[in-house]
Amino acid sequence: MKETYKGIYKDNSGTREIEIENNFKTLVTEIDGVVFSGSEFDDLSVDDKSKYTAQQLTRFTFLKTPIYQTDELQETLCNCSFVIVVPQTIIDKSNNNQFWSDLKIEISLGDKRSEEPGSGIEHEIVTLSLTIAGKTYTGTSEFFEGSFDQIRDQVKDKYQLKNCYGCMYGDYSVYGQGAFGAMLCFRNQKSAYSSVTNKEEYMALTPSGNVQEIYCCDEYETRKTGAGYRG
Incomplete structure (x- = not known):
């Protein structure tokens, strides 16, 4: 399964129209x-820099992070x-009808804090906006989770x-998670997950x-309040 999204990339050198391919594992x-x-979005890298000239790469800012072990x-x-x-896909709770709505995703990645490897970036901001029936609902956080929570x-x-x-069987690690794509799926043990109390x-x-x-x-089920670790 693969989807392609149109978008805009912006840095200090200007703005470019782009497309992002997503096979739901890799962007x-x-x-x-x-x-x-x-x-x-915050771990996009060039597979092989030798394929490109220094001039091609000069517009980009790269954060260097040590790879574990x-x-x-x-x-x-x-x-x-x-x-x-x-x-x-959005479900209308009044009649259970389903319809499509465009989710606008805005990701802002700050500059690196220093040239020291592992210094991290100054900020990461995720803003999600969903417009339904002429009204826009927006959430802003460091994570997709927090932004979706607000919506x-x-x-x-x-x-x-x-x-x-929004699924009954989607949750996060107790040890933390990345900003996007780190959600855990428990559809393999639905009964055990649904029975979790601590x-x-x-x-x-x-x-x-x-x-x-x-x-x-196709195994989506509407999430119940208080379920699992994230509630």
Whole structure:
């Protein structure tokens, strides 16, 4: 399964129209002829810099991060922003009708704090906007989870998000998560997950894998308040 989204990339050198391919494991985009890929927006990297000239790469800012238990460094794109539009399915709670609505995703990645590897970036801001029946619902956080939480709280009496974020079996690790795509799926043990009452019971479960918040499979079930670890 693969989807392609149109969007805008912006950095200190200007703005470019882009497309982002998503197979729901990896994001791939080409900016000024340079191909980037990663599991989420803040770890987009060039697979092989030797394929490109120094002039092609000069517009980009790269954060160097040590790769765990190796002597190598990962160089990821930062000091830039992305705006893309992703269609999402919405459920009208009044009649259970389903319809599509465009989710506007805005990602702002700050500059690296220093040239020291592992210094991190100054900020990461995720803004999600969903317009339904002429009204726009917006959430802003460092994570997709937090931004979706804000939208959920605004639409909870009227609409339900039909995606992995809004699914009964989507949850997060007790050890934390990335900004996007680190959601755990427990569709492989629905009964056990639905019966969780505390953190220890939750930690004893083994998820089927990671999913993106914006994905949705045919085993989707509407999330119940207070379920699992995230509630």
